[in-house]
Amino acid sequence: MHRQYRRVQPLTRNAQPPRWVGRANAEGAIGNEHDILPDVPPEPDDIDRLESRLLKKIARASHDHLLIEPGDKIMVAVSGGKDSHVLLHLLELIRRRAPFKFSLIALNVDQCQPGFPKDLLPNYFAERGYDFRIVTEDTYSVVKEKIPEGKTTCSLCSRLRRGILYTRATQLEVTKIALGHHRDDFIETLLLNLLYSGQIKAMPARLQSDDGRHVVIRPLVYCAESEIAHYARAKAFPIIPCSLCGSQPNLQRQRVKELIANLSLENASVPNSLMAALENVRPSQLLDRNLLARLGGPDPAPPVQELPETNFEHELISVENLIASANQAGLRG
Numbered sequence: 001m002h003r004q005y006r007r008v009q010p011l012t013r014n015a016q017p018p019r020w021v022g023r024a025n026a027e028g029a030i031g032n033e034h035d036i037l038p039d040v041p042p043e044p045d046d047i048d049r050l051e052s053r054l055l056k057k058i059a060r061a062s063h064d065h066l067l068i069e070p071g072d073k074i075m076v077a078v079s080g081g082k083d084s085h086v087l088l089h090l091l092e093l094i095r096r097r098a099p100f101k102f103s104l105i106a107l108n109v110d111q112c113q114p115g116f117p118k119d120l121l122p123n124y125f126a127e128r129g130y131d132f133r134i135v136t137e138d139t140y141s142v143v144k145e146k147i148p149e150g151k152t153t154c155s156l157c158s159r160l161r162r163g164i165l166y167t168r169a170t171q172l173e174v175t176k177i178a179l180g181h182h183r184d185d186f187i188e189t190l191l192l193n194l195l196y197s198g199q200i201k202a203m204p205a206r207l208q209s210d211d212g213r214h215v216v217i218r219p220l221v222y223c224a225e226s227e228i229a230h231y232a233r234a235k236a237f238p239i240i241p242c243s244l245c246g247s248q249p250n251l252q253r254q255r256v257k258e259l260i261a262n263l264s265l266e267n268a269s270v271p272n273s274l275m276a277a278l279e280n281v282r283p284s285q286l287l288d289r290n291l292l293a294r295l296g297g298p299d300p301a302p303p304v305q306e307l308p309e310t311n312f313e314h315e316l317i318s319v320e321n322l323i324a325s326a327n328q329a330g331l332r333g
Contacts (some may be wrong), residue, residue, distance in 0.1 A: 045232045050227060054090055054151055057222040065205040067176075067217040070100035074217075075174040077165055078106045078132075080121055080240030082232035083180030087220055088130070089235065091178065105172060106132040109164050111139045111157075120238050133172070137164055166214050181218045184225040184257070187274035200286070224271065243330045 062068040068091075076091060078084040088106055095104055108121045125132035139160040169177050181203065190202040207216040220228065232239065263270045283291055289300035 015176075019233070033127070034314050047231065050231055050234075051090075051093075054086070054223055054227060054231060055093060058090055058094065058219045061205060061219055061221045065217075065221075067206055068094070068102060068220050069175075070102065072102040072176055073105070073172075073174045074176045074178050075104060075105045075107050075165070075169055075172060076178045077161075077180070078108050078121065079180075080108065080238070081180070082237065082239055083182055083220065083225075085227055085237035085239070086177060086223075086228045087180040089217065089237070092128075092130070103132065105174065106130045106169060107165070107172075108134050109139075110134060110136040111161070111163055112136065113140045117240065120240065124238050133168065135164060135168055139164075166209065169214055175217045176217050178217050178219060180220055181227050182220040182223045182228055183275055184260075184271065186221060186278065187260065187271055188253055188256050190250060190274060190278065191259070195256070196252055290305075 068074070076084070076088045088104070091104055095102060106125055110116060110118060122132070122134055137160075139157060143157050144162060165177055174245050186202050190200075192198040195202045203218070205218050205221045208214070208218070260271060260274070272317070274330050282293055284297075286292075289297075
């Protein structure tokens with residue numbers, strides 16, 4: 001018998017926090033799109049419980065970060081991957097049960113990748129009764145032309161796609177753009193920035209564009225990729241793999257994903273600990289002087305001034321002169 005669900009709690013900050021604020025157990029990081037869907041579909045009761053858990057996590061994320069609000073017109077970016085399919089499906093369930101009204105528009109960007117099944121998503125959207133738009137833009141050729149063979153295509157591809165989403169969001173007069181990034185994307189981005197960019201940075205659950213015209217939301221922020229993959233398999237969504245991302249096995253992100261998976265074999269709480277770190281920042285224990293100043297600490301020291309260039313063939317600078325010059329520049333030994 002199909003499980004009956006309680007009405008989803010109000011999703012704005014005016015509501016009381018739900019009782020289910022605890023996190024699910026970590027199940028580790030997952031591989032590529034075609035690897036993450038289990039071969040054996042789970043039992044119906046398991047899927048009912050999983051669906052309920054995912055809905056609660058989305059409701060909690062919305063409560064924490066003001067993602068879904070009364071009167072919203074949300075454009076859901078659906079690439080055809082498992083994450084965006086699950087996001088659209090769960091947002092539709094919430095829309096039907098929420099104590100306030102908001103609307104959804106599914107939007108797919110056909111990037112003209114070879115072999116892309118152009119009729120698959122339009123037929124699926126129509127069968128499910130979604131309001132949808134299909135945008136055809138040949139970003140595939142642009143990426144292949146601009147990025148040398150063997151180099152990472154994700155950065156340029158995502159920037160092009162984001163520009164298309166912003167343009168369509170303006171035309172459709174939507175209030176928010178929903179993307180399918182999940183918990184694992186957040187913690188992988190954190191480690192990518194730490195290891196390769198020298199920054200303590202992940203991604204926000206709610207982001208306002210630089211020009212203030214668009215709000216991007218990520219309702220799956222608390223949902224593990226393994227849960228999403230499990231659910232997508234059970235629901236048999238029409239998954240379309242990306243021929244650009246799927247052809248790059250040595251991406252830095254894939255290496256970070258494998259690192260988290262290996263650490264999770266030793267300690268299953270590693271993914272949740274990384275996620276908890278994003279909500280438990282201790283600025284006083286970091287070295288960012290500008291951040292500390294913004295939080296009421298001492299103003300950062302002035303930047304180090306470079307000493308004038310000297311022709312060492314004509315003039316020798318003694319250690320005493322170097323120290324004197326440094327002191328004049330405001331340095332301390």
